[in-house]
Amino acid sequence: MKCAVCGREGAGKLCQRHAVAKERLEAAYPLWVRAYGRMSWGDYLDNVIRNVQTGPWAKEVAEALRDS
Amino acid sequence: MxxxxxxxxxxxxxxxxxxxxxxxxxxxxxxxxxxxxxxxxxxxxxxxxxxxxxxxxxxxxxxxxxxxxxxxxxxxxxxxxxxxxxxxxxxxxxxxxxxxxxxxxxxxxxxxxxxxxxxxxxxxxxxxxxxxxxxxxxxxxxxxxxxxxxxxxxxxxxxxxxxxxxxxxxxxxxxxADGLARAGRARHVIDFLWGINLSRALSQSPLGLGHRFRTVSVGRVQGPTLGFLAKREREIREFVPTPYWKVTGVFEKDGREFSAWYAEEKVRTKAQAEEVRAACRGGTAVVVAVQRSQVQVSPPPPFSLGDLQKEAYRALRIPPSRTLQIAEGLYLAALISYPRTSSQKLPPSLDLRRILGGLGRVRAYSDAVEEILKSGSRTVQGARSDPAHPAIHPTGERPQRPLDGQAASLLDLVVRRFLAGFGPPARRELVDVSMDVGGHRFKALGSRTTFPGWMDYYGRYAGRRDQEPPPVAEGERAGVVSVTVEEKFEQRPPRYNQGSLLEKMESEGIGTKATRADMISTLLSRGYASGDSLTVTDLGFAVVEAMEKYAPSVVSTELTRHVEEMLEGVEEGAGGEADVVRETVRTAAEQLAELFANEGEVGRVIDAAIAGEASKAGALGGCPVCKSGTLRIVRSRTTKKRFVGCSNYPSGCRASAPLPQRGTLRPAAKPCEKCSWPVVYVSGGRRPWKLCVNPDCPGRSKP
Missing domain, CATH: 3.40.50.140 (Rossmann fold)
Incomplete structure (x- = not known):
């Protein structure tokens, strides 16, 4: 199956690289919600995409999730 | 064999x-x-x-x-x-x-x-x-x-x-005993077998797809080293930052202002940070404790090769492989001792007084040498030893001809490290101030060197950093001038540089003191990593991923460490080199069989990475004509001349531009401000120059 983000082969909808990045992205969301009091999933993705510390694979997944 | x-x-x-x-x-x-x-x-x-x-x-x-x-x-x-x-x-x-x-x-x-x-x-x-x-x-x-x-x-x-x-x-x-030679010969054979077989398997895998041949190598030490880089690169690329807040206060005492930070260095919620700010604003701090402590800082041990390479990278930014090259030159010029050593010890058999006497004739070191000789102090010894050679030390001889910049700097580093070893421990005073503002605790630190000791001998390499402690005593009060709340994010892990990668290889027991630096250079020359902060390329990832899937021993540290241990046994006469080679061949055969069985899949992964790297190699930037293609350097099949063309040429974009036929071209980070076409640096002549590739650019000139 082709990765929805990069087109590489993967076991599911995402390749191994982007699947792990998605796990990291999902794991960090509750920490952001707690940190700011409240934050929608969409706002979270926007913030992560803008953040210079975000790794490129995580950013690519965040962009794909935001645009889907 | x-x-x-x-x-x-x-x-x-x-x-x-x-x-x-x-x-x-x-x-x-x-x-x-x-x-x-x-x-x-x-x-x-x-x-x-x-x-x-x-x-x-x-x-x-x-x-x-x-x-x-x-x-x-x-x-x-x-x-x-x-x-x-x-x-x-x-x-x-x-x-x-x-x-x-x-x-x-x-x-x-x-x-x-x-x-x-x-x-x-x-x-x-x-x-x-x-x-x-x-x-x-x-x-x-x-x-x-x-x-x-x-x-x-x-x-x-x-x-x-x-x-x-x-x-x-x-x-x-x-x-x-010929243990060293037997171990050395076995190491050459093992590394050849690993390298030739794996590299041939990888290089030829894309050939099965009918694609071009390119040398793709991986070896016994190269594999795990690339594995370290890839692991770190993954952590960086997958990284999702999480926020925290840093609360800092500015305080005033007797007209002097100083800073202190909230004791909880990372406040995890914005609400809590704002609450602290509101509670402390305009308040008064009570100094609840001022703890002063004295610490002794011992001189660093004499240089082993790894220590020298790391320190030269830290202090002089000289890459490890270059450090070894320079050190070998200094050894051949009889200015330093043999550099390929693991030892951090200077044995009593060395005539240290003679070496100091020689160094004392150099003006830059004469004061330090005089002090050392007068004090009669002994040199510090490190923990690691090497039966073959002592730690790297100067010989005390003067260069017979002027040394170039890096060689002179490295020699100075070796000399100062040697002198520092004779120095007394430095003493530093640490001051830890704790203040209370309405139930909220703030802290400030100060530190100063009260006695430099060996640091004076080590000179600029000692990296002394003093920080003035706040001017307060226990029980005193200080006014809160301001409290700031700063939003911060956790930082992704740093990439390895050549110094830190060398340290990692040492700590994991990968490679030998003589080969580690060369191995790092090979990763760069093969195109598996690039830059000062070693960034893994797509090709590097493709090699690691193929190995992890089909030949995991190749990128594991266990196998290569095991081989090193067996070879050390041979060196010490405790084992036979034939056994080590035999065991390695058996493991290599297993891994190769798996690779061979999956040659098609490996070939696809490697081929895609090679194609991606080739495409990136000539890329200059976005095409300002069709807006969707990439302008890249292309070489004409007929004239063999290079020019700029658009990746959308097959779809009809005819954007193109001539290029200088001589010199090396390097794309600039930003496009031309006048016309948005890419800019390149042209080097190879007397001075590099900057060129907008658009022949019709209104601002085109050679600055």
């Missing part, structure tokens, strides 16, 4: 009854000259044999001839010489000129030594005393000198100073 390197006929049966000279075999030409000068008192005669310089002289009625190799002049290779065939498990030793085109001079060196060996009655191995030096000496004595590896004498020295060389040749020892 067999020997294809022809042996010379043995001319002299029993050296004790046969005439002839003593042939001294050195590792490098510079070392040969130093040996000849030292033993002859500078009265040796230089002559040419087979186009190489040899030195001859008489000493105490005995004739000496000193010759040299040029590093390794024998190497292992595949007797079948079929570049497309793998697996290969039969290897032989050959003169290096027969297996590497660039090693033509090895043939001349071997021919010269063979000729000289025919007239020699006695042989002295004066190659460097370590695994590689023993291997070089062993091979020369066995193949070029007609099986003299057992009967030869051994000269052991750690510096090329006249005094050390004379002492060493005054007490020549019979070539004792």
């Amino acid at each position: 067999t020997d294809r390197a022809p042996q010379s006929p043995q001319v002299w049966g029993d050296p004790a009854v046969s005439g002839g000279y003593t042939l001294v075999v050195c590792e490098k030409p510079d070392a040969a000259k130093r040996v000849a000068d030292a033993l002859s008192g500078g009265r040796s005669a230089a002559s040419q044999v087979e186009g190489t310089t040899v030195f001859s002289f008489a000493k105490d009625g005995e004739e000496f001839v000193v010759c040299s190799a040029q590093g390794h002049v024998y190497g292992v290779s595949d007797p079948a010489e079929e570049r497309t065939v793998y697996p290969v498990f039969d290897v032989e030793w050959y003169p290096l000129n027969l297996v590497e085109e660039e090693s033509a001079s090895a043939g001349r060196r071997i021919a010269a030594i063979r000729k000289l060996a025919a007239g020699a009655a006695r042989f002295v191995n004066a190659c460097d005393f370590d695994v590689e030096g023993e291997t070089i000496g062993f091979n020369l004595l066995r193949y070029a000198c007609g099986g003299k590896e057992k009967g030869a004498l051994r000269a052991r020295f750690s510096t090329l100073t006249e005094e050390d060389l004379r002492r060493s040749f005054g007490s020549l020892e019979p070539q004792a």
Whole structure:
């Protein structure tokens, strides 16, 4: 199956690289919600995409999730 | 494993009854000259044999001839010489000129030594005393000198100073255990087998798809090292930052302001941070504790090679492989001791007073040397030792010709480290201030060097950093001037640089002190990583991922560490090299079988990465004409000239531009401000210049 983000082969909808990045992205969301009091999933993705510390694979997944 | 390197006929049966000279075999030409000068008192005669310089002289009625190799002049290779065939498990030793085109001079060196060996009655191995030096000496004595590896004498020295060389040749020892040479030869065979088989498997995998051949290598040490980089790169690329807040207060006492930070250094919620700010604003701080402590900072141990490479990278930004190269040059110039050492110790047998005396004649070091000699202090010793050589230290001799910038800096670093070892411990005072503002705790730290000790000798490399402590005492009050709340994010882990990667290899027991730096250079030259902060490329990832899936031992640290441990056993005479080679071949065969069975899949992954790298290599930036393509450097198949073309050419975009045909082109980070076309730096002439590639750019000029 082709990765929805990069087109590489993967076991599911995402390749191994982007699947792990998605796990990291999902794991960090509750920490952001707690940190700011409240934050929608969409706002979270926007913030992560803008953040210079975000790794490129995580950013690519965040962009794909935001645009889907 | 067999020997294809022809042996010379043995001319002299029993050296004790046969005439002839003593042939001294050195590792490098510079070392040969130093040996000849030292033993002859500078009265040796230089002559040419087979186009190489040899030195001859008489000493105490005995004739000496000193010759040299040029590093390794024998190497292992595949007797079948079929570049497309793998697996290969039969290897032989050959003169290096027969297996590497660039090693033509090895043939001349071997021919010269063979000729000289025919007239020699006695042989002295004066190659460097370590695994590689023993291997070089062993091979020369066995193949070029007609099986003299057992009967030869051994000269052991750690510096090329006249005094050390004379002492060493005054007490020549019979070539004792050959563990180092056997381990060295086994390491060459193992590394060749791993490298040739895996590299052929990887390089040829895209050929099955009908695509171009490109050398893609991976080896026993290269694999795990690339694995370290890839692991870190993944952590960086997957990284999702999480926020925290840093609360800092500015306080005032008797007209002097100072900063302190909230005791909880990372406040995890914005609400809590704002609450602290609101509660503390305009308040008064009570100093609840001022703790002062004195710490002693011991001088750093003398340099092992790894320590020198890390420190040179930290303090001078010299890459580890370059540091080793420079250090070898300094050793051959008799300015420092032998650099390929793991030792952090300077044994009592070293004449440290003589070295200090020599250094004392240099103005920059004379004050420090005077203090050291007056105090009679002893040098500090580190934990690691090396039976072959002491820690790297200066010889105290002065350069006979001016050193270039990096060599002079590295020598200064070695000298200052050596001097620092004699210095007393430095003393630092640490001040830890704790303040309370309405139940909220703030902290401030101060530190200062109260006694510099060895730091003065180490000079600019000591990295002294003092921080003025807040001017308050316990029980005093200070006004809160302001409280700021700063939103911060957790930082992704840093990439390895050459120094930190070297440290990682050392701590994981990967590679040897002599090869680690070269291994890092290989990763860069193969295109697996790039930049000062080592960034793994797509090709690097493709190699690691293919190995992790189909040949995991290749990128695991366990296998290569296990091999190193077995080879250390051989060095110490505790194991046989044949067993180590046999075990390695078995593991390699298993891994290769898996790779071969999945050659198609491996080929697809590698091929895609090669194509991606090739596409990136010539990319200059977005196409301002079609807005969707990429402008890249293209070479015309007919004229062979380079020009700029758009990746959307097949779809109809005709954006193109001529390029200078000479010099190296490097894309600039930003496009042209006037026309948005890419800008390139052209280098190769007297001065690099910047060029907007658009021939119609309104601002086009050569600045």
